[in-house]
Amino acid sequence: MEGSSSSSTKGGCFICSQHDHWMKDCKFKNYNCVKGNQQHKMKFGTNTTNLNKGRKFLSCFGQNGCNGFKWLDELVAKELQQNATKKEEEEEEEGR
Ligand SMILES: [Zn+2]
Numbered sequence: 466m467e468g469s470s471s472s473s474t475k476g477g478c479f480i481c482s483q484h485d486h487w488m489k490d491c492k493f494k495n496y497n498c499v500k501g502n503q504q505h506k507m508k509f510g511t512n513t514t515n516l517n518k519g520r521k522f523l524s525c526f527g528q529n530g531c532n533g534f535k536w537l538d539e540l541v542a543k544e545l546q547q548n549a550t551k552k553e554e555e556e557e558e559e560g561r
């Protein structure tokens with residue numbers, strides 16, 4: 466019986482829009498805050514102001530927060546870049 470699960474089983478992350486994992490496995494969901502010497506977890510949110518409407522971000526506000534703030538797309542881009550560099554290095558080694 467097909468059709469009971471309409472969407473494909475391929476991963477699709479609502480948070481960072483990458484397809485190799487689900488939202489529950491997203492590392493950006495509980496991203497470690499890098500600011501300060503206390504351990505914070507940055508919270509995921511979506512901007513609602515007109516200028517950047519719909520743009521996702523991580524923030525470290527609240528009781529123990531440090532007011533850290535990062536745009537998610539910039540973080541993801543950085544991550545992808547790092548991964549790409551890593552991969553290139555690995556491939557180079559294998560190619561020898
Ligand atoms: Zn994700």
Ligand SMILES: [Zn+2]
Nearest residue numbers: 498505525531
């Ligand atoms: Zn913080």
